Amino acid sequence: MTTPDTFDEITSFIPPVCPWRAAWEESEQRLMDERPQGFQVEDIGRGAFERLHEVWRPAALDVMFYAYYETRQDHVKKLAYFEAAQPLRAEASEALAEVDLLLTRGAQVTPELVVTLVGLARTLLGGAR
Known part of the structure; x- marks a missing residue:
């Protein structure tokens, strides 16, 4: 006999079904089939939202609000990183x-210049040593 603990253990690798994500993927697939020439991301979102049962819509709005907030925060961080790296x-x-x-003059590139470039590249790529 399977106990609740056993069931949870067996199904733990299965990701929970998110109605918003499922509706999004369904809407996106429908639009790709109907409009292979292209569509706007807003069209996917509107179609997904319309497909959701009204019970799930408040939670979907929460997900959208959170995603918007996180995107704004991420943009601020990336912009600050970009601006800070400008001198480099x-x-x-x-x-x-x-x-x-x-090289145009046929001269040798100095080892010091190569070391400088490698250091700058590593720093700009986020892997400075």
Whole structure:
């Protein structure tokens, strides 16, 4: 006989069904079938929201509000990161211009310049050592 604990253990790998996500995916698939030339993301959302039973709509609105908030927060963080990295990008651009000039003249690129470029690249890519 299966106990509730056993059932939970057996089904623990199955992700819970989210009505909003299921409605979104269904709406998106329908639009891809009906309009292969393209559509707006808002069309997916409207179709998904209309497909939801009215009982699920308040929770779907909560998900949308949360997603909007998180997206705004993420944008602020990414913009700050982008702006903070601007001096590094300018320095990397100057170093690349120097490499280009040296190579155009047939000169050797110095090991120091290569080390500078590698360090800047690692920092800009988020893997500085």
